[in-house]
Amino acid sequence: MSESRLRWRYSVLSALTLFTLFLLFSSSASRFKLSGWSDDSNIDLSGQFEYQPAVVAGAPVQVPAPSSDSTTLQHGSHPPSLDVAGPGKRPHKIVGMVFAGRKEYVSILDCYLQRNLVRNGGWLDEIMFIMHVNRTQDIVYLHDLTDNVPEYTLHEIYGEEEEDNRKPFSEAYKLCKPGTLYVKIDDDLLFMEDNAIQSIVQRKVDNPECVMVSANVINSPAASWVTQHHLGATKPYLPESSIPDGFVDDDRRHMVDWRSSTLPHWESNSAYNFTIGSSPPFKGHRWLPLGKGDYHFTPADSIGRQDNISLAKNASSEYLPWTVAAQQHYSFLEHLEKGQLSLYKFDNWTYDRTSRNINFIAFSGDDVVKHPVSGNDGTWFTQKLPSQLKQSAVVDGSAIVVHFGTRFQTSPSGGIPGRGLRDTDLLRRYRSYATEFICGKPWGSPMH
Template sequence: MRSTTSAWCRTRQRDVETEEFQAQLQQELPQRNSYIGVKEKQPLLPMSSVTSFAPGRNNSRVRRSLAVALVGALCFVIFALHRLHELQFQRPFSFPTSESATGFSSDLRVWQFDKPDDVKVIGLVFFGRKSRVEILRCYLERNLVDHGGWLDEIHWVKNTDNSDDLKYLEEILASSPRYKTVELEGVGFVGYGQAWGKLERGSLYVKIDDDVVWFDDDTIPRIVSMKLAHPEYLLVAANMINSPLMGWVHYHMGALHPYLPELADYQPDIFHPRKPSRKPWTYWSYPEWTGPADYFFGITQEPPYDGHRWLRLPDDTAIHRTPASEIEYATWGTGLKSWAIAAQEHYSFLENLADDHLDVYKMGVRSVDPDGGKPWFTVDKRLSINFITVWADDVLDNVPMDTVDEEWLTVNLPKKLQRQVAVNTDALAVHFTFGTQGNVDTTDLLARYRDYALEERCARRI
């Protein structure tokens, strides 16, 4: 009975609404022009009759329309704010030429080292990837002699056939008269061997990989000073973060900290379909890691998702359950093969950098050292040559190479000439990845290094 009554009420309500509408229409008909069919005069109606939120079909449509409009406006505002934030962290690099070096220090804070006037120092960069070189570029600019640095020239070895990357190389070459290009007949490992045969005799070379994403203002002065003070050393290398040999040394010196990938349910950001090109580089900008006390992330474990981040564990003693605890002092060991160990080395370095605690990597005991720092000798072990200095004549007098350049320069030639390979432990630099560590690209590390470069090292932004 109740349902029948309810249906009758709804029907009756519709009939009443229809009758009211027809009555109102009859009142308005005399005011209509029969020829054009529109009102000539619109009577003023009370506000309640224009927009009413009383129950009814028409008012429900109004409310739905307003709700849709409000949701749309809110989405637009959120999208606009996200886009502004994204643009803020995607401003391109801008570098001065030698005629406009206002953004650089005149002495690079290396007052304790004086560049010899009779030594020509040439940077040798194996160019391959724009995404890496655009970070390295600002550090190289800072170290040109025009800006108080030690590099008289930089020779860019063209080691790619990617058209977009080569276009960026042309942009670099046009930005300074101190830049030159080294043409090769091939790319990859073929190109490496050819490039070493094109050195200029009498010059001291500083060879730098294109994926070096940080080095200190005193790194080049230190390795060059040590090489000049010790001609018996065949080459001097920088103390590299993410080096198969030196990573083990850093771990045992207390330079690595407990970091693990964030444990969180990944939700794709519809406003950022691509990874941001910049993220705050300081570790305190992020929360501490939270998760089970017995959680362990293996050195070969797959990354949780693309664009993930690693977070600091609050307890320093928890480092035993992080990937770095399995690092080895071996050229082909876990320090080379594990992307997870490499990631932990990078996040630890950024923490040490933010805390102004880079001395944890160094073995030198004097602030002013004519040798440029304290050496670590690799003694017949193959060392990564991501950042080294060597005399051109020592190479040219012994080419052609009988193996890849790294093996030849750090193992074969030192044995042949009975000369040492030294790592200057006070000259710091950061190498991003080896080919075996590709999953480091799934972290937010490159975005953090880019942020540091723009905030702390590059001349200016546009």
């Protein structure tokens, strides 16, 4: 046999071997999940994965039946019936619309989204990821994610660019179709009650005169006013003032226990000198619980005693300081551990046709087809369209989700150095909770 033919056979066999190894790796990779990571590291991420039995795409999932034990399904939620809205009322299709996507957030949100797919017992038939990022690692991650989940689709939006060279959100709503109900979800939603999507969808279906229905969003300026000052859900917390022994600032290798009961009590040699406008003490710091009578030393109490109160209550901006947001997050995790999320709940609250943030809302495709979204989508849904149609926009207080933070709460702003909430360990805590209770588990399985 000639030397050239031998060389040709060797090349073919080598290519087949490499292709086989690629297929084996691809099939096994889908069974793994990300346990922790850093968005600003160039270190190889392969060592961060741990084995996790996954929900197989397209496979039926056995949703556990409601138990007589009230702790089985958190907060009295029940698996939804897709026909609960009655004949002719439920939209033909319910589609999630995620404005994405920063990998550090979407990698947590993904667990909640998959849990809420129809095949896993939830209500979402499909999830559209609207790509609104320009970091290479985010773009690669979104392509990989949407390639591996059948119900996920990825869309790029086009139109006149904004100042930061990204397309305006309003362009994405041109993808909406009549006869479909949409749930718009921000990519930095880090917790979602099982009943959240069901509840806002049902309220929208039952109240077609509402332009949109928002969930009860923890760390949204308007909702924060309700939960903090009217429902009294915020607990006394302050950041630790010095780096503790054994501290590890490494999201890639170090996971934390999300439970507030594992936190030490707050101590400081400098008394209570942390203010609402202070910068983060160090990257990766924790907020620690104070005594019951020490709430008046905290940022959340301070904002209620300053002229800022009108801004926190009425402004359409992202004003709420990172310090108040951090206190709310750690308070939420404490109530989550204790099974006390009922403290945050109310029936509904009607927006007064002023511009608000829309982190998690249900709306009708019919509305945006007839009345195309223009300009800021939050202003459109909460102010312009309700005024134009003489209809309302409401908050469903029974549907709880958690929003991590606005750009002003997660980056240097107002002369305050540091990255605000990004300099806490909150992302690790929400990732830890999702890993324990949400990832790879069907709708209705225990959340606590």
